Amino acid sequence: MQVFLHHVYEYLKGVRQLILHTTLTEHLCEMEARLRKEEIAYVAYPLGCSRVNLFFGNPLCVEVVRRIAKPNLTEWTEEEDFILGILLGYDKLQQCRRFLDFRERSRERLVG
Known part of the structure; x- marks a missing residue:
């Protein structure tokens, strides 16, 4: 969770425009709640049953990821x-x- 919070900090300070954070599925609800609280755009793609790729940051960047619409990065x-x-x-x-x-x-x- 510390890495995620650091990524949020970097986004809010303007260090990064888009972040890809891979995490366990069990942490996703807590992370989504934080992103909603900070009004940060995001999209999450499951990686099997136990992990998820969470993209978040500038709404334009997140929309590009969303429109590519391929949850699996290998595709x-x-x-x-x-x-x-x-x-x-x-x-x-x-x-x-x-x-x-x-x-x-x-x-x-x-x-x-």
């Missing part, structure tokens, strides 16, 4: 993964490398 395309990384504040050059690596591996699977 995201290279482009969607790139967008998510940028929204989460990851290094832009590293995201560019990751995108190009994904593309190269995809091409190799098609050829090979």
